Amino acid sequence: MSKLLSYIGMDGLNSRSRHLIVAVPWFWLVIFFILPFLFLLKISLSESQLAQPPYLDMIRGDGEGLLTIFINGANYLLLLQDSLYVSALLGSLKVAVISTALCLIIGYPMAYAIARAPESRRMPLLMLIVLPFWTSFLIRVYAWIGILKNNGLLNNLLLWLGLIDEPIDILYTPIAVYIGVVYSYLPFLILPLYATLVKLDNTLLEAAADLGCRPFKQFITVTLPLSMPGVIAGSMLVFIPVVGEFVIPDLLGGPNSLMIGKLLWTEFFSNKDWPMASALACVLLVALVVPFVLLRHYERRASEEGG
Amino acid sequence: MKIRFPWLVTVLLLGYAFLYIPIVSLIVYSFNESRLVTVWSRFSTKWYAELLHNDPLLSAAWLSIKIASINATLAVILGTLAALALVRFGKLRGSRSLGVMITAPLVMPEVMTGLSLLLLFIALEGVFGWPSGRGLTTIVLAHTTFSMAYVAVIVQSRLGSMDRSLEEAAMDLGATPVRVFFYITLPIISPALIAGWLLAFTLSMDDLVIANFVSGPGATTLPMMVYSSVRLGVSPQINALAAIIVVVVSIAVLIAAVILQRQAKNR
Numbered sequence: 001m002s003k004l005l006s007y008i009g010m011d012g013l014n015s016r017s018r019h020l021i022v023a024v025p026w027f028w029l030v031i032f033f034i035l036p037f038l039f040l041l042k043i044s045l046s047e048s049q050l051a052q053p054p055y056l057d058m059i060r061g062d063g064e065g066l067l068t069i070f071i072n073g074a075n076y077l078l079l080l081q082d083s084l085y086v087s088a089l090l091g092s093l094k095v096a097v098i099s100t101a102l103c104l105i106i107g108y109p110m111a112y113a114i115a116r117a118p119e120s121r122r123m124p125l126l127m128l129i130v131l132p133f134w135t136s137f138l139i140r141v142y143a144w145i146g147i148l149k150n151n152g153l154l155n156n157l158l159l160w161l162g163l164i165d166e167p168i169d170i171l172y173t174p175i176a177v178y179i180g181v182v183y184s185y186l187p188f189l190i191l192p193l194y195a196t197l198v199k200l201d202n203t204l205l206e207a208a209a210d211l212g213c214r215p216f217k218q219f220i221t222v223t224l225p226l227s228m229p230g231v232i233a234g235s236m237l238v239f240i241p242v243v244g245e246f247v248i249p250d251l252l253g254g255p256n257s258l259m260i261g262k263l264l265w266t267e268f269f270s271n272k273d274w275p276m277a278s279a280l281a282c283v284l285l286v287a288l289v290v291p292f293v294l295l296r297h298y299e300r301r302a303s304e305e306g307g
Numbered sequence: 308m309k310i311r312f313p314w315l316v317t318v319l320l321l322g323y324a325f326l327y328i329p330i331v332s333l334i335v336y337s338f339n340e341s342r343l344v345t346v347w348s349r350f351s352t353k354w355y356a357e358l359l360h361n362d363p364l365l366s367a368a369w370l371s372i373k374i375a376s377i378n379a380t381l382a383v384i385l386g387t388l389a390a391l392a393l394v395r396f397g398k399l400r401g402s403r404s405l406g407v408m409i410t411a412p413l414v415m416p417e418v419m420t421g422l423s424l425l426l427l428f429i430a431l432e433g434v435f436g437w438p439s440g441r442g443l444t445t446i447v448l449a450h451t452t453f454s455m456a457y458v459a460v461i462v463q464s465r466l467g468s469m470d471r472s473l474e475e476a477a478m479d480l481g482a483t484p485v486r487v488f489f490y491i492t493l494p495i496i497s498p499a500l501i502a503g504w505l506l507a508f509t510l511s512m513d514d515l516v517i518a519n520f521v522s523g524p525g526a527t528t529l530p531m532m533v534y535s536s537v538r539l540g541v542s543p544q545i546n547a548l549a550a551i552i553v554v555v556v557s558i559a560v561l562i563a564a565v566i567l568q569r570q571a572k573n574r
Binding site: 017018019021022023024025026028029030032033034035036037039040043106107109110112113114116125127128129131132134135136137138139140142143144145146147153183186236237240241243244245246247251261264265268274277278281284285288292296 | 329332336400409448452530549564
């Protein structure tokens with residue numbers, strides 16, 4: 001009997017305590033994760049004003065007991081019409097796509113090399129990938145300022161090697177943003193990719209080799225397709241946060257580096273236009289729901305294949 | 308299986324160089340006497356001494372440590388409950404939606420989480436008068452919401468791979484579910500709890516964007532302090548601070564790795 005019960009849940013634990021275990025984190029997330037988005041949506045539909053709080057309430061009374069609901073779509077209209085916002089959104093997507101591709105180009109061989117390494121060496125090699133992640137993100141981005149500056153390490157090295165005659169501008173250009181993004185998000189791609197590559201069935205590769213398949217073709221026809229769940233999961237883990245990235249374009253990109261996260265920050269903190277910032281966040285959310293649904297889909301497929 | 312292709316080793320080495328050169332350069336230049344961060348003059352520890360007398364920075368660091376500790380503890384409790392709910396009571400009402408909600412904060416851009424939580428706190432304050440103002444409480448609430456997701460993922464995988472027969476044996480010997488949890492389940496999943504606590508602590512210590520949205524004028528965390536000083540220009544003091552953080556974190560991660568490895572061997 002206890003065996004049977006243990007399949008349902010913890011034996012003997014009455015249903016009230018079981019419900020409580022589900023309910024506590026459930027209510028926390030509803031209050032601090034779902035509810036905030038409803039407020040975001042609400043404020044994105046209200047009018048901004050120069051006061052505290054800097055927006056007009058949607059439901060306003062006229063003093064005689066009549067309440068009117070004001071819905072203001074002007075923020076969204078402006079988003080569509082003003083080329084600044086459109087190009088910021090497109091700019092963010094572009095940076096995210098290129099960075100994800102760069103992370104794949106650099107990260108795939110690394111994940112592959114770690115997965116093919118002798119078993120005793122895999123853990124230390126992975127630890128080396130994760131270790132930088134534990135030290136402050138902000139400080140690691142800041143470190144690149146010292147490297148990419150005109151009189152920084154990289155330019156000095158290139159000058160010393162004789163590859164260039166005078167310092168080249170790297171900091172405050174899009175290249176600096178790509179370097180910073182790839183550097184910061186590389187571990188997010190390598191870890192899930194490693195997890196799929198390490199589970200790869202070697203007999204398939206041996207079979208391909210026995211049938212006369214050369215290593216490169218083995219990789220293209222066997223390894224690459226089988227590692228797709230890891231490629232997609234890793235790419236999403238890079239792509240989604242990069243679209244909303246603020247710190248990297250702010251510190252490494254120039255004043256003209258247009259990304260939606262930075263624009264939202266400016267609208268909120270400098271222009272104090274809360275409804276506009278909220279509208280931007282809502283657009284960002286919609287732009288990210290599609291990749292997120294894809295991620296869930298592939299995660300489920302990967303776990304089904306793995307289990 | 309051996310690495311068959313020498314170029315894979317090369318790629319790996321270049322990759323590690325890419326990951327570590329910025330950190331190493333920070334540490335090296337923290338011992339540079341010159342105010343110009345990338346021009347080496349001579350060895351000096353004066354920036355460390357200056358750091359010790361930088362009171363605003365120290366109090367920001369202390370606030371961050373307080374927030375990170377409370378956050379990590381709350382996140383471990385909530386994350387473990389969520390993991391239990393998902394692994395053990397998957398069929399219960401709310402478990403499915405909990406599963407979706409718990410993974411969403413992992414990938415949500417920080418600017419969105421920060422902005423939406425601020426709007427919630429303002430609305431709550433307007434209706435209930437709580438939380439009054441913004442500072443430690445609101446930052447902890449915000450950090451817990453996203454770091455409990457990380458804890459849940461870690462604990463979930465540990466719970467999923469754990470051998471249930473010990474729990475069943477204890478149950479058959481008449482132990483109550485609560486006793487079984489505290490004497491059997493908790494010790495078995497404790498490495499995951501430690502890893503989760505450390506991760507939640509680090510995430511909180513590291514967060515600039517969300518904290519900036521949900522903190523008030525009175526509360527400045529360490530990343531907010533670092534951010535504002537970095538914006539004013541590169542400062543050698545920040546190099547010294549970075550070096551300290553790198554050394555402390557490396558030691559902590561090494562200790563954690565040794566503990567986890569010993570536990571894995573003992574089983």
